[in-house]
Amino acid sequence: MKLILHIWRQKDRQSPGKMVRYEVQNVNEHMSFLEMLDVLNEDLIARNQDPVAFDHDCREGICGSCGFMINGVAHGPQRGTTVCQLHLRHFKDGQELWLEPWRARAFPVLKDLIVDRSAFDRIIAAGGYVSINTGGAPEANSLPVEKTKADLAMDAAQCIGCGACVAACPNASASLFTAAKISHLALLPQGEAERERRALNMVAQMQAELFGACTNHGECEAVCPKGIKLENIARMNREFVQAACLHREPARETGGA
Amino acid sequence: MKLDARIPAGPIEQKWDKLKFDMKLVNPANKRKYKVIVVGTGLAGGSAAASLGELSYNVEAFCYQDSPRRAHSIAAQGGINAAKNYQNDNDSVFRLFYDTVKGGDFRSREANVYRLAQLSVNIIDQCVAQGVPFAREYGGLLANRSFGGAQVSRTFYARGQTGQQLLLGAYQALERQVKAGTVKMFPRHEMLELVVIDGRARGIIARDLVSGEIEPHVADAVILATGGYGNVFYLSTNAKGCNTTAIWRAYKKGAAFANPCFTQIHPTCIPVSGDYQSKLTLMSESLRNDGRIWVPKKKEDTRPPSQIPEEERDYYLERMYPAFGNLSPRDIASRAAKRVCDEGRGVGPGGRGVYLDFADAIRRLGRQTITERYGNLFEMYERITGEDPYRVPMRIFPAVHYAMGGLWVDYHLMSTIPGLFVLGEANFSDHGANRLGASALMQGLADGYFVIPYTLGNFLAGVKPGDGITADHAEFAAARRAVEERLRRLLAIQGKRTVDSFHRELGHIMWEDCGMSRHRKGLESALGRIRALRGEYWQNVKVVGEEAEINQALEKAGRVADFLELGELICRDALERKESCGAHFREEYQTPDGEALRNDAQFAHVAAWEYAGENASPIRNIEPLEFEYVHLAQRSYK
Amino acid sequence: MTTVAINQEAERTITFYRSVVGKKVMMAVTGFLLFGFIVMHLIGNLLIYLPKDSHGQWPIDVYSAQLHAIPELLWSARIILLVAVILHIIAAWQLSVLNKLEARKQGYVRWTPVASSYASRTMVWSGPIILLYVIYHLLDLTFGAFNPGFEFGQVHRNIVASFTRPPVAAFYIIANLCLAFHLYHGLWSMCQSVGIAHPRYTPVLKIASKVIAVAIGIGFCSIPLAVLSGLVR
Structure with missing residues (x-):
């Protein structure tokens, strides 16, 4: 399947950012959302472009590292799921998606989809x-x-x-x-x-x-x-x-x- | 290299107490003058940093994640063992010790394991006092369950998120010290080099992952609690960021690396579904308490599971290991799964999977009970696979999970570099050749809360704070230069292949030839291929972006460069260990019925590898293991 | 000694109010007072549907006279309500500045609501509309400034005179729809703000809030409609 992504790109904390359009080809419905971004990033690197930066670590929904807005909903359309556990089977072939970092004054954007x-x-x-203190605990x-x-x-x-x-x-x-x-x-x-x-x-x-x-x-x-x-x-x-x-x-x- | 484990004399029950009394103390007024670096903020590092802060040492804690709360300990699901004997099922410190030594297939140090079992009870007290919401009985007391390979109920748990809750407990204690000013936290910092001055660990070089700045940090002692290196296999249950860099850098600066080939394969993970796969997800082993594992008796049986009649199913664990059945230890269950899949009886795409079936349990206990016990795991499975495990049996397959090997440490948890301590999964100490379920959390917290505060004090009492070393010292400058040059070199190669493609290829070599079963030919070939791949890496890798910014490709590139070296050491260790034990299964060394065949006469020892230079083979040092309390015997779970 | 204690109490109050939770509690408490007034006011207003009594007087006029019988009571109530309105507005203003302007400087290109209601997202608009209306409403029916041929105490007459003008009736209806919206979210919200929540009762409370809000909206809006349709003359 294919997806059209509009992703917030911002170089660092100070720089202004903007939405950039990407097309991701050859992804399949069993992939997780982050695996789809991995595919996009491999492709960007091959074309000498800066890959999209996003926080992620455990990829099993427990570390809390990942997260961004997908079409205006935090962690995307599936309830009770972090983006790392969101699979592409919840999207349609050719669907257009807007990815933005968490927005809050207390969470300044560090780069692309990464916030502090x-x-x-x-x-x-x-x-x-x-x-x-350690050692002071009762039975x-x-x-x-x-x-x-x-x-x-x-x-x-x-x-x-x-x-x-x-x-x-x-x-x-x-x-x-x-x-x-x-x-x-x-x-x-x-x-x-x-x-x-x-x-x-x-x-x-x-x-x-x-x-x-x-x-x-x-x-x-x-x-x-x-x-x-x-x-x-x-x-x-x-x-x-x-x-x-x-x-x-x-x-x-x-x-x- | 001389390996002195510094095990105290005396009966095993008294060793730790005796050592504690014999150890030197640091004057309370002087503690804040000592600076201690802790790298990694998981259960081991987080608990160590918090505890040392409470003692008023001047602590600096580092983690590559954006917050100490995200370390991969958080993903541990099942539970934590402790010899509390709350269930009156005849558990004891000695039994936990015995089970752990036996489970580790007699390749761990008795004294360390005994201490671990002793401290297990304090851990539960400590965590409960911190407010960790362990599962409770209606009477308000703590609940227990039995867990992978244990015949007593000694596992404490917080739903399927025990690691998370224990880590948050340690994290909260750590943040309390951050507030108190005893711990300074450096999140989004990665240690890239260890600095050794006059034979003592005196600090680290870290990269600020946001600004890209290379920073020297001086200390009186360095503690590494950076977790395991399972990601050398590319696909593993580890977090994407888990890496070997910190301990690998220490190894190259003189710390011995012990038993690197002891890597645990966890039997219950969700099978690989395609090449794009970035990680494997573990399903808690607790599922094996009620689920039954089977494959079709017929080869290449493509019927859906519901259409395979009972008599055509092979509940192979129950058949092969009637005493332990589905609860056989991890290494045994994993190998059995591999064996049936190799026979062509695996299920699912590619035939790399076995069924974990809850139909019987649902019939016996009702769907309600199963939901209460495993609801969140079932949901997770459905989220990932799109299949409903209440109706269709789960498909599982083994995956790389835990590294029993790691930096060699003595009884004080100090490596062969004075002043460098190693805790948790990063060291090799307590699990021998195979770790039992619910023991990793126990070890991490025992090391961090209850061992290091004493042994570090003993070390620091013998040195002067600061000792006149500053970040201007020539060794710091040299280490910093080396780090910068390495990063620039990676950026300058501008080859054709991405870091991930190399990592995937390395992982493939490791999994095929140094995974669940190993043999001489495969290992020798792997050694050659890894060397060639490393050669290509430094010619042909492509890292985009700049040094002075958030550059995740560059971070990965440094980590994979180290994995490419570690992979070779793992294969070498596996090749030299000419026996089968625990997770290390050499096809040449097995009993007639296919079980691991240990060679205690020649290999009842720890292999501690010593770095000998860029172009020299590492040196294999030996620490003999003596078994005074648990007698050497072939493990049998039949 | 006493001064210290008083200062401490003052400090405590200030600290309380300075916090966002304190402001929300303030909004909830003042909101509750205003809600109480609205309920009483509606009950009073609905007297307009009753026919003249045996003395030939409109019941609503009698009720009004009774309210004015004890000025001390009337003015106490008015002052309490006025203070409540002012505090409600100040807290709302401060929270809105924080929430709408301070806490998220850069907004989303796309943002999709998942759970919030239209009512909850428009509190900041429904509130000011109600305020504007209340001012007009007081000038119209309490002080008679805009009321053609206003007569003090002749409530029935004044109401009919006011609502026979369709624009005034329309304004009234819009404002009361806003009020219903405001209460639709506000009634449950004030419980949540002061910490009243329980999985068994919260769903009931939420439904009850909505029912009450709708009932109040219907009750108020019925009056101008009744006047316009000639049901009340």
């Missing part, structure tokens, strides 16, 4: 963890966790940090990403001790990175390759409101003798 998602790391660094089964809570936490923890939620959001909000981590830890007893601090700091960091605000469109949930639920954003809001209203400053430590 380090803002996500900084959101996690702001509080997306349990403060436990694992000393802390029972209700199965349904553990399952819900796992649902949220499945986030792969690909950024599709931000890309799809009309407001470029990172609420689903942030909420997934806040939810994961808020649902577990292990996360209880830092619950308030976590919600306050992560929400503040999300905002400092210049992501937009959630206005409950639900686009993020629809494109999330891991099916992270909008319910998590409600939980984040709840956690934040609770923390903002009830948070107390910790006592200052005084020196020992």
Whole structure:
């Protein structure tokens, strides 16, 4: 089969970019979308042109590296799927496709379809963890966790940090990403001790990175390759409101003798 | 080369405790003065960087991905072993140790494996405390399952995404240290050279993959946790970016490379569907708990599976290995699949596949239960193949998965270069000739959380922080020049063939002649062909683009150049190991019924290869292995 | 001591409001107050369909008189509503600047909605239209500025006088369709913003929001149509 691609080409962070049209011949429906781009790139190299740069790594839908817009939908038309697992059987022969990088101020384009998602790391660094040093852990089964809570936490923890939620959001909000981590830890007893601090700091960091605000469109949930639920954003809001209203400053430590 | 494994004296249960007490400590106030480089941020590297940061060492962590959270540990599906004996099924540290040594076909170091089994229990405690959402029973306690080749339920899991959850735990701990300022993170950086000064590892040369800048980084110790080299086969279950460059550079600077030919082939992967294929996808081994593996009894039977009656099916694993059946260890299951396909009884396009059938399990347990257990795996299979495994049996075939071999390390996880430590899949230490399911995650985390924080301290306590070395040192300048020249050379060749076409060809040679089964002739021919291919590579490869930009073709070109050298070493190691053991199967050395035939008299040792220069053959050093606690015996899963 | 505490509380409020979540909570709470008003207002308005009572008075006029009977109450309500409107608008303005102008400087060449509703994407337009209408509506029926022959307290008469002019009726209908759209997304959205969500109740809540929004739209729009068609005279 054959595809017509319009791909965003941009040399580096500073340069302006533009859509460039390519035709890919001789691809078949069993190929993954990225394998089709591999074919295009081999062809571009043969013609002495710069291959299209795109992030990818595991190619099995779990590392979260890959992702771009296909015809205006993050990760393309198939639900619950990253582009690396999207196969060409979901497209028609001769179809015209527009590929664009994630667009958000917090995700500057580095080259072609590659964006800088380090803002996500900084959101996690702001509080997306349990403060436990190596070696300080109690016996694992000393802390029972209700199965349904553990399952819900796992649902949220499945986030792969690909950024599709931000890309799809009309407001470029990172609420689903942030909420997934806040939810994961808020649902577990292990996360209880830092619950308030976590919600306050992560929400503040999300905002400092210049992501937009959630206005409950639900686009993020629809494109999330891991099916992270909008319910998590409600939980984040709840956690934040609770923390903002009830948070107390910790006592200052005084020196020992 | 002298290989001193530095195994502490005393009974095996006490070795680690004794060593811990004997080791020197670094004054807490001095820790921040020591700079430690960690390359790779998977389970081993991520957990090491976080733990060392917590101890307040001055850590710099590097990864080629855009975030430490993306390391390929994330793709591990099945689970992590730990000798907790929560199921009261008579598991113990000793049993996990025993199983691992036996599963590794007696080619691993007893002391290391015992320590791994001991630490396994701490890992679970640590991860649970971090908030890793392991599967739970209704009573709220942790759930276990049995996993590939184990007769006890000791595997902890988080749906089919255990690696992801464990890695996110380590990643979160790492980001906490980034925030605390003890760890400085360098994402989108690739280590291209190791710098050795006065016989000690003193830093690395890294390329900033965004700006293309070549940067020297000085340290008091370097930790490599850069994973496995399975991509030397081109098609593997590894991530596209997984490479050997870091450990290969270290090898060329004097670190011994141990048992490179021990590469594990995983039995349950989705078969290759065409030449364009860029990677192989693993289906968790846990599927073998309920799925039954079969092929038609008749050769070249092209009937759809539903039309092949029960009596014309060969459930070959159940037939050949009645005790373990579909749960036989990976190497055995893989070879059996190859054998039936070689007989012409393989299924699917090209005849390279066997059925993994859930019809019985669905009948017995109901579709609901199967969905609960394997729902996400079934979905993944359908996404990739377009077939519904609830109705049609899955087709699976073995694929390259894990490298048991790697840089040689002693009991302290230090390589033959002082100050260079190697953790996780990048080292060779714990899995011998074959790794058991759910043991890789265990090893990565044991190394990173619980071994390196102590052994690194012991090393650093013996050296002065900084020691007056800066990035201006002549060795740094030379290493940097070498890196730049190499990159420029790759860009200047401007030949006719793309990097991928060379990589594919290398992979083909490796898979055909150094894959699931190997023989002398094939290996000798492979050695010649790899050498020729490498010669052509440096004449005819085509890399477009520039040095000072994001250039994914250039990144690949450097990695494949190293694979072309490693491939040769793997074949050489396979050729020299004149026995069959674990994943290494030499056709010349097998029992009459086709099982691996070990030669303990001559090969109960680690082969540690030493680089001897560009035009010299590498030197094969030997570390003899002694088995005091697990007695050498032929593995039998019948 | 007290000053510190007060400052801390002030600081806390500011921090809360500064966050995007805080602003959304503000929108939800003020939105809820306004929604309450709308429901009451609609119930009041629907009295227009009742015939004159035994004293020969329109029930809607009586109701209006009762509302005006206690000025303190009336003005308290008016002030609360006015503050709510202002806060709702300020928060909306600030969020829109962030969302539409700041967070994504360069837009997509192609963008295809997958899950969002037309209503949710047009909140930023339906809101201002409603605002413009409310201003006109107050001038028309509360202050009588645009109403031909306005008589204070003669609500029935004033309404009929206003809506017999087709352009005014049309404006009213458009504005109330906007209101229905606004509520269509807003009602469920405000629950989500303050953190009310549960897999069992959220779907019900979403449907209920839509039903209520449609009912409110129909309720309001029926009045000018009734006037124009001569049903209410």
